[in-house]
Amino acid sequence: MNQKAIIFLADGMADEPLAELNGKTPLEAAHTPGMDEIARRGENGTFLTLPDGLPTSSDVANMSVLGFDPERNYPGRGPIEAMAQGIELAPDDVAWRCNLVYVSGDGVLRDYSSGHISPEDAAILMRDLQEKFGSDEVTFHTGVSYRNLLVLHGKRFSSAINYFKPDSSQDIAVAELPLTPKDDSAEARDTIAFLNDLGAKCAAFLQSHSVNRGKTSPANAIWPWSPGRVPKFPPFNLLYPGRSAAIISAVDVIKGIGRCGKMDVIDVPGATGFLDTNYAGKVEAALKAIETHDLVYLHVEAIDECSHLGDLKLKLQAIEDFDAKIVVPVLRALQDRNVNFAVLPDHPVPIKLRCHTTTPVPLAICGNCAKCDQVDAFSEKLAPQGTLGFLGGTQLVKKLLNL
Numbered sequence: 001m002n003q004k005a006i007i008f009l010a011d012g013m014a015d016e017p018l019a020e021l022n023g024k025t026p027l028e029a030a031h032t033p034g035m036d037e038i039a040r041r042g043e044n045g046t047f048l049t050l051p052d053g054l055p056t057s058s059d060v061a062n063m064s065v066l067g068f069d070p071e072r073n074y075p076g077r078g079p080i081e082a083m084a085q086g087i088e089l090a091p092d093d094v095a096w097r098c099n100l101v102y103v104s105g106d107g108v109l110r111d112y113s114s115g116h117i118s119p120e121d122a123a124i125l126m127r128d129l130q131e132k133f134g135s136d137e138v139t140f141h142t143g144v145s146y147r148n149l150l151v152l153h154g155k156r157f158s159s160a161i162n163y164f165k166p167d168s169s170q171d172i173a174v175a176e177l178p179l180t181p182k183d184d185s186a187e188a189r190d191t192i193a194f195l196n197d198l199g200a201k202c203a204a205f206l207q208s209h210s211v212n213r214g215k216t217s218p219a220n221a222i223w224p225w226s227p228g229r230v231p232k233f234p235p236f237n238l239l240y241p242g243r244s245a246a247i248i249s250a251v252d253v254i255k256g257i258g259r260c261g262k263m264d265v266i267d268v269p270g271a272t273g274f275l276d277t278n279y280a281g282k283v284e285a286a287l288k289a290i291e292t293h294d295l296v297y298l299h300v301e302a303i304d305e306c307s308h309l310g311d312l313k314l315k316l317q318a319i320e321d322f323d324a325k326i327v328v329p330v331l332r333a334l335q336d337r338n339v340n341f342a343v344l345p346d347h348p349v350p351i352k353l354r355c356h357t358t359t360p361v362p363l364a365i366c367g368n369c370a371k372c373d374q375v376d377a378f379s380e381k382l383a384p385q386g387t388l389g390f391l392g393g394t395q396l397v398k399k400l401l402n403l
């Protein structure tokens with residue numbers, strides 16, 4: 001029988017020592033018996049998830065953890081999320097992530113999420129944008145909350161555009177965050193001019209929209225970023241011959257990576273990507289999926305969101321919730337089964353910086369794939385002292401599945 005494994009992926013969990021925690025990181029300060037058990041029972045090390053020269057984003061990082069080689073295969077965030085939504089991209093289409101953002105009256109990008117706009121309000125705005133500005137050349141697609149999509153159709157458009165990631169660009173003047181061409185093609189220049197014009201029209205329309213009335217962080221602008229064309233990924237069961245995998249996440253970008261890699265994407269009702277997510281539903285889905293798959297990738301987004309908010313108290317709570325409501329129940333339910341486990345973040349989001357950094361992440365694995373080293377808790381500081389060493393590429397999944 002094939003070896004089974006579960007990866008617990010805590011988005012954005014790694015951090016740096018903080019004076020207000022007496023020099024501890026949030027992960028060290030939080031009460032995390034589940035993750036500590038994996039570290040204590042098994043082996044610890046680090047994993048390079050964000051290679052040089054690529055965006056420092058969750059899609060790249062999660063591709064790395066799964067071994068999908070982003071340096072070779074990264075298509076851009078837009079196409080990954082289009083896959084997640086089941087949007088068929090034609091060869092000439094360029095798909096963009098399109099945040100609904102808040103820009104203050106003085107022209108500064110204040111909130112990449114429009115105050116974590118509700119999915120219902122966001123759906124109304126995206127529908128109305130499509131009605132008003134949709135055409136043969138542009139389509140607006142509703143995602144979840146502020147995470148939406150824009151697809152440009154036709155040969156006149158290019159994906160060779162540099163952009164600024166909105167969650168890393170808060171409190172900066174929009175004028176300092178322009179789209180710029182990556183090459184000197186007419187298509188790249190034309191695409192930028194088209195989007196600048198569209199963006200101005202959308203902002204004028206959103207500014208007076210009834211959904212935005214009375215809000216402190218109204219969704220009064222669109223923010224197109226990470227464009228790309230239809231993805232070409234190696235399927236999981238070819239990359240890891242004959243092995244099957246399921247992926248569980250609230251957010252489109254992670255589901256999209258699963259779809260690109262032909263993994264089974266499991267939707268959990270009430271999974272929100274924030275602190276109010278349906279933890280019990282995700283655990284139930286993971287326990288069910290492990291019966292019929294070799295690998296289950298269980299992703300939780302909330303910690304990343306709390307880190308971007310710069311809210312230490314929320315981050316600590318999100319880490320403790322992840323441990324108590326995800327890791328512990330799964331470990332307990334499967335304690336008598338031959339299942340390997342791994343826990344890791346996809347990248348750090350230091351609460352002081354409120355953006356992703358490329359420091360290799362701590363990793364702990366346990367089960368029959370792991371020896372037992374001397375590390376007795378899961379943390380950024382202790383993991384590099386373990387015997388697992390520094391992993392990358394397909395090494396983690398191969399190890400977990402005994403390949």
Ligand SMILES: [Zn+2]
Nearest residue numbers: 011012058346
């Ligand atoms: Zn992430």
